[in-house]
Amino acid sequence: MPTPQELLAALKQVKYPGFSRDIVDFGIVKDIEIGGAKVTVYLTPSTENTEALALLRQSVINILTPLVQVPVEVIMERPPPAAIPGQAKATAPTAPAIPGVRHVLAVASGKGGVGKSTVAVNLALALVALGQRVGVLDADVYGPSVPLMLGITERPQTTEDKRMLPVHKYGLNVMSIGMLVPDGQAVVWRGPMIDKLLTEFIRNVEWGELDVLVVDLPPGTGDAQLTMVQKTPLSGGVIVTTPQDVALLDVRRGMKMFEEVKVPVLGVIENMSYHVCGKCGHRAEIFSHGGGAKMAAQFHVPLLGEIPLVREIRVDGDQGTPIVVANPEHPQSQAFRHIAEQVIQRLEERAKRHLTVH
Ligand SMILES: Nc1ncnc2c1ncn2[C@@H]1O[C@H](COP(=O)(O)OP(=O)(O)OP(=O)(O)O)[C@@H](O)[C@H]1O
Ligand SMILES: [Mg+2]
Structure with missing residues (x-):
């Protein structure tokens, strides 16, 4: 079984629908769970377009299935505000984030x-x-x-x-x-x-x-x-x-x-x-x-x-x-x-x- 890092690397082949950047780059891959009988990928796409979401799900399954050879489940979660690409993310509580x-x-x-x-x-x-x-x-x-x-x-x-x-x-x-x-x-x-x-x-x-x-x-x-x-x-x-x-x-x-x-x-x-x-x-x-x-x-x-x-x-x-x-x-x-x-x-x-x- 490949490591989560290897699977993450493979997911770089999946483009974010409508963009030339990939989903890893976009930061919407939140977690990859490797179980014995299945692999679960958690995504937080910022789009609500059902067609785009279906396309995204299928692309992830198509890329990962041949690598893991067990069923691949894709779970879409609503992004918290800070997960939206381009938004600021700060861990230091003292300084406010820089917009963009x-x-x-x-x-x-x-x-x-x-x-x-x-x-x-x-x-x-x-x-x-x-x-x-x-x-x-x-x-x-x-x-x-x-x-x-x-x-x-x-x-x-x-x-x-x-x-x-x-x-x-x-x-x-x-x-x-x-x-x-x-x-x-x-x-x-x-x-x-x-x-x-x-x-x-x-x-x-x-x-x-x-x-x-x-x-x-x-x-x-x-x-x-x-x-x-x-x-x-x-x-x-x-x-x-x-x-x-x-x-x-x-x-x-x-x-x-x-x-x-x-x-x-x-x-x-x-x-x-x-x-x-x-x-x-x-x-x-x-x-x-x-x-x-x-x-x-x-x-x-x-x-x-x-x-x-x-x-x-x-x-x-x-x-x-x-x-x-x-x-x-x-x-x-x-x-x-x-x-x-x-x-x-x-x-x-x-x-x-x-x-x-x-
Ligand atoms: N790996 C390297 N190989 C060759 N030369 C290097 C290498 N790394 C840095 N230098 C050279 O060493 C000098 C000092 O590097 P630099 O200015 O990046 O250091 P610094 O730690 O930022 O210094 P300062 O404390 O003055 O800010 C520069 O002339 C730089 O080109
Ligand atoms: Mg310096």
Whole structure:
């Protein structure tokens, strides 16, 4: 018998009636129950059109029956308001949801320079490659590097009613403080200013309909970061780390930070895991590799992936074309897509579990 994950993957072949997106993507597959003699699929379609519902039911049965070889039952449930695609979903009770944004994902790191922004940007682009509608909010007010990484030089436009429009690049909706202050100008941000700015970015930006808004947090897990995490309606967080042993401590702090505001940690991404030689493809472990796996076991948090240290990642990132766009077939781009798949799956699972509870 296939696993629920395998069945979920198979259900990606079923398009939502009238749309080119599939039902998994749409988030209407709420549960898959595998019993000995039958498989039950719970769907929460937002349509009430009986023809569309019948078509949906039949497509699910047609796809799954050959795989499971037992009867497949499809149960349609009325969606709770938050299950309607495009509607906001927040688990952090402190911050109100962002209209039109389904999931908000924070990318955090215990310390600077571990490749957090590189991961945030490439992960966002990998989500685009998977057909998701994605935004990037660069909340790193101290060192906003997202505009440079994406090669964005223009300033965001403002609507007549003074709302900011994100800049579009590579299929992403992007907003960063780096687009608002002149290049190279040092800004000393104080707590209240940061709060105000973040609130502006969350409340006063026309983010549009998004499946995922990726937030690049400032490095570290101090009070400033904690306040940000509190003020942002997060669905989940990921922690970027490097493989050295000391990084485990950083991960522990990162997990504590998210725990404090009851935001689930979806997993850890180990960056600069090992070095791949650009010429011969040889894989050299420059740090003690495997720290991420060790940490995952210790903290019971999934290791979402290991990104090797590759020259192209830096060069492409520094030139404004991240590797996922510059070279989609590169093994590292594939690694980012693999991480993106897990992230979206976990976000959907969280949303589902959250819905089942209520
Ligand atoms: N896997 C990788 N392989 C090669 N270079 C990398 C990799 N990940 C990041 N880099 C490079 O390392 C540098 C730091 O990365 P990045 O700016 O993403 O880190 P950060 O954690 O966001 O840093 P900060 O704390 O300054 O915000 C950049 O020049 C980036 O291109
Ligand atoms: Mg950064």
